[in-house]
Amino acid sequence: MDTSIESRPHATANGEGELSPLEQEVLDEYAKLAGNLDNLSTILAELAANPSVEILDALRGLERKTTTVFTLLKASVYSIVLQQEIFGDEQGENDGTPRR
Numbered sequence: 001m002d003t004s005i006e007s008r009p010h011a012t013a014n015g016e017g018e019l020s021p022l023e024q025e026v027l028d029e030y031a032k033l034a035g036n037l038d039n040l041s042t043i044l045a046e047l048a049a050n051p052s053v054e055i056l057d058a059l060r061g062l063e064r065k066t067t068t069v070f071t072l073l074k075a076s077v078y079s080i081v082l083q084q085e086i087f088g089d090e091q092g093e094n095d096g097t098p099r100r
Contacts, residue, residue, distance in 0.1 A: 019027070047055075
């Protein structure tokens with residue numbers, strides 16, 4: 001696709017003549033954008049098909065960190081639940097209510 005800006009006559013939708021210079025420039029910029037998006041699509045398809053070693057290593061590191069955070073979060077939630085149960089049991093003994 002030719003992405004250079006050049007004056008090309010284009011008919012309008014109602015067929016009344018040529019586009020104004022501003023309309024032509026806008027269409028040319030859209031043509032450049034379409035070309036750039038095609039190039040980006042090609043590059044992304046290559047990366048998806050053949051991920052680089054650096055990306056894979058970074059993802060492995062991220063996975064380890066995420067797993068560590070998840071484990072710590074589960075332990076914290078378990079600790080809070082356990083503390084609430086202990087506190088509830090102590091309150092029950094002090095109130096004279098039977099424990100479960």
